[in-house]
Amino acid sequence: MDRFTKWLEAVPVREITADNVAKALFENWIARFGCPLRISTDQGRQFESSVFNALMKKLGITRIRTTAYHPQSNGQLERAHRTLKAALMARGATTNWSDELPTVLLGLRTALREDNNLSPALMTYGSTLRVPSDFFAPATTTNMSDEDYVRRLTQTMTSLSPSCTTARTTAKPxxxxxxxxxxxxxxxxxxxxxxxxxxxxxxxxxxxxxxxxxxxxxxxxxxxxxxxxxxxxxxxxxxxxxxxxxxxxxxxxxxxxxxxxxxxxxxxxxxxxxxxxxxxxxxx
Missing domain, CATH: 2.30.30.140 (SH3 type barrels.)
Structure with missing residues (x-):
């Protein structure tokens, strides 16, 4: 998950070996969006392996290791796991959850967020994705010219900043x-x-x-x-x-x-x- 745009990628693999995890990261994220500056992972053995560390060093990526048994260290992704599982259960996916995963990801990427009223797809590509509902209820066209639309969209995207939401509780451990x-x-x-x-x-x-x-x-x-x-x-x-x-x-x-x-x-x-x-x- 990208921390700014909230774009989510989920790749099902049969085994979480170091080679499979490194290959999935390169093919499904780096090959599409480029090399990130930093990446946060837990202390799983596949992330601590020499293969994964060699990939990070080769691509110039700084790896941040979270503390063990402390999901708050990467709370944004952990909460996304909860939303992803709830969406799969709503689809009725049990044994065939991998077949329903692309459809669920499409819905999460095009859904509007409550903090900024923007979707992860809009913040990533600068344009909304066409979902199956558009075939039944096409969006109304506007009189705005293409040049004016691109200019306003560029100004909107450059003025965006990461939203800081307040904590749900003020209690300290x-x-x-x-x-x-x-x-x-x-x-x-x-x-x-x-x-x-x-x-x-x-x-x-x-x-x-x-x-x-x-x-x-x-x-x-x-x-x-x-x-x-x-x-x-x-x-x-x-x-x-x-x-x-x-x-x-x-x-x-x-x-x-x-x-x-x-x-x-x-x-x-x-x-x-x-x-x-x-x-x-x-x-x-």
Whole structure:
């Protein structure tokens, strides 16, 4: 989807391999509209592949990577997915949805938008597309000359600017104040989890801090995560040799506590085995 004109392209493919995705992008967008300056994608493996990155470098396109499990990073396209699925369901498309897709796309491209009362086709080509309804109810012709029409259309298109709509809600997500100073963070796992699975993974060290996201170090790679999925991790100093005073008459003395990842005996004599999940780095 083009961010300015809202022109939408949807290409059905059997497999979302890196080669198929790169080929679909080149044949259905770049070959028609040229090379864009920037392109925003999620962190899918097909977009992180060497084939896709080589295509971006070859064509001089800057790729913007959105944060994982954060659809607000590319909200315009995510909302278009919702509209596209609703249109396919209205057409009654179930197993043959790929046959109905071109008709649905034609309707979305010629529909007038509420923010500027213009269609994506008009903003892309400078002229409206002829839809099947024109065969039954032809549009009335005007007395405007072609030269005057082209001049006014050119002035209208040059004066257009991206519309900024207000947010639907003013509520802001809660962000812990210690995120600005903590050295490690926990990452919320927003994928489909099995029952009784802890909701957070980590802790992971923080490499860089930004206004909307953090760059953290996973066990095998670096990644960026939105602030909405983070909470600070408080790392205890396990190397301290402090002595805990106890009453030797009633409870056993504890000197130089053992590291937290090993079993230990409480005052009542019960053997405790701490959760190993927080004793070493986990894997997302």
């Amino acid at each position: 809660f962000i812990h104040k210690d995120l600005g100073t903590c050295t490690h963070v926990f990452v919320r796992n927003d994928s489909v989890r099995a029952p009784l699975t802890p909701p957070y993974d980590g802790p992971y060290p923080v490499l860089q801090r930004h206004e909307k996201y953090f760059k953290i170090q996973l066990p095998h790679r670096e990644t960026v995560v939105s602030l909405d999925r983070l909470k600070p991790a408080y790392i205890c100093n396990e190397t301290s040799n402090t002595t805990i005073p106890t009453n030797t008459a009633s409870t056993p003395s504890i000197v130089n506590p053992v590291p937290s990842h090993q079993p230990y005996i409480t005052r009542t004599g019960r053997v405790c085995k701490p959760n190993v999940r927080f004793a070493k780095e986990g894997v997302l």
